[in-house]
Amino acid sequence: MYLIKTPEGQQAFKERHADLSQRLRSAFLLFDGNRSLAQVLDATAALGIGKDDILGLVEKGWLEEKAQATESSAAKAESLTAVSAMVPAELDAQSVVRRYQKAYPMAATITGGLGLKGFRLNLAVEAAMGYAQLVELAPRIREAVGDKAYAPLHKALFEAEAT
Structure with a gap:
């Protein structure tokens, strides 16, 4: 082995x-x-x-x-490809900052609500230092909490902002 x-x-x-x-x-x-x-x-x-x-x-x-x-490296690469397809192509720096500032507290609350089951995921969210790292964690959060609980976070991360 x-x-x-x-x-x-x-x-x-x-x-x-x-x-x-x-x-x-x-x-x-x-x-x-x-x-x-x-x-x-x-x-x-x-x-x-x-x-x-x-x-x-x-x-x-x-x-x-x-x-x-x-095997896990291949799965991670596939997941990152899928996530990068969700990120809007034209994001300026201010938009990225606003999205991160809106999404981070949501992600921390969602994963914090998982208790010990989501402890590692919550630590990963708390360690996320920017929008890109939070986007990388999005599939794991979705998998852990389900589509319904994940929907507001998805909207904050990926959908167009209201002006």
């Missing part, structure tokens, strides 16, 4: 998450998709790293199988 780091795992590594001890950090660094699980376990045997430790990282979503990563 070949494992690679997920974006969530890389973030946990960068933030020095408490669940990622120093010995696990050493093993985590070795997962690049080119080394098998057995090779990493052999390399970190002196540190006392076991298969259960690594499977714990997989369960947390910090590591994933290499095959799954390529």
Whole structure:
């Protein structure tokens, strides 16, 4: 089995998450998709790293199988293509700012209402630093809350503004 780091795992590594001890950090660094699980376990045997430790990282979503990563990358690319088709072609800078300022509180409220189920999505919305990042999250929000709850956000992000 070949494992690679997920974006969530890389973030946990960068933030020095408490669940990622120093010995696990050493093993985590070795997962690049080119080394098998057995090779990493052999390399970190002196540190006392076991298969259960690594499977714990997989369960947390910090590591994933290499095959799954390529499938999710293809799905993300397809999703971004669909989203970019929804964005109006001619948006000036002021319009983009207004849309973001109108849509951001809506998105935060919608995802905040999901509770623990939408915790990661809510964090992603709160981390969105502009219109483009919020647009990238739109399909995930729609999937999580359904079309009816998503409709006002869609209108704020994509429909023409009343002048």
